Amino acid sequence: xxxxxxxxxxxxxxxxxxxxxxxxxxxxxxxxxxxxxxxxxxxxxxxxxxxxxxxxxxxxxxxxxxxxxxxxxxxxxxxxxxxxxxxxxxxxxxxxxxxxxxxxxxxxxxxxxxxxxxxxxxxxxxxxxxxxxxxxxxxxxxxxxxxxxxxxxxxxxxxxxxxxxxx
Amino acid sequence: xxxxxxxxxxxxxxxxxxxxxxxxxxxxxxxxxxxxxxxxxxxxxxxxxxxxxxxxxxxxxxxxxxxxxxxxxxxxxxxxxxxxxxxxxxxxxxxxxxxxxxx
Numbered sequence: 001x002x003x004x005x006x007x008x009x010x011x012x013x014x015x016x017x018x019x020x021x022x023x024x025x026x027x028x029x030x031x032x033x034x035x036x037x038x039x040x041x042x043x044x045x046x047x048x049x050x051x052x053x054x055x056x057x058x059x060x061x062x063x064x065x066x067x068x069x070x071x072x073x074x075x076x077x078x079x080x081x082x083x084x085x086x087x088x089x090x091x092x093x094x095x096x097x098x099x100x101x102x103x104x105x106x107x108x109x110x111x112x113x114x115x116x117x118x119x120x121x122x123x124x125x126x127x128x129x130x131x132x133x134x135x136x137x138x139x140x141x142x143x144x145x146x147x148x149x150x151x152x153x154x155x156x157x158x159x160x161x162x163x164x165x166x167x
Numbered sequence: 168x169x170x171x172x173x174x175x176x177x178x179x180x181x182x183x184x185x186x187x188x189x190x191x192x193x194x195x196x197x198x199x200x201x202x203x204x205x206x207x208x209x210x211x212x213x214x215x216x217x218x219x220x221x222x223x224x225x226x227x228x229x230x231x232x233x234x235x236x237x238x239x240x241x242x243x244x245x246x247x248x249x250x251x252x253x254x255x256x257x258x259x260x261x262x263x264x265x266x267x268x269x270x
Binding site: 118 | 228230231232233235241242243245246250251252253254255269270
């Protein structure tokens, strides 16, 4: 028999494994949006995504200027790959992107995490990746709740209406 | 479009229950909508509602970040005052339209 019962989204686990501006912001916007809707939210950062919760790195994330076919110059001009290789170009482009976001009232990474936590969202770091990069609790943003294993993560996914989102 | 009666006044609301004519809003209406949403309004709530009404009247887009920086209330208290979906709830109670914002 067909089951047409709709289950409302109650909990989301958002996994961020990459450390570029756009990957991290995808996770933060999804996470903050869920908190705003009253959905229980847990963000799990792993591999290069750990940069987003590492005190030293979190507010200076970059976007890739090489190997990014959607990268364009202001005015929609093409952005040749060789240009992205030049020293300082990636930093400059990343700064422009961060400034543009600030203009649109998009918070920086630290402030975004603060808002998520203020609304009851929880932030976790992946144990395996933390071990790999030699990172400890004191290296992470203060509101990171714990360093957890993948098993711990799955244990948190209980209950109908839970979804895992991988950005 | 539908009409609802709050505090003895008939107000126009949309399908989601948001008032469509903000000028019809009174504190009494707010108190009744709040009750429906499970919120008991205090003086502090009205301060926040005034801020929201001012902002919306000025054409600004409401965001949690903006509320956090408003000086009226911080994000944490805002979430506590309007539990669940605070931006949606507070705007409904403030008699303004639902915010079109992702942040």
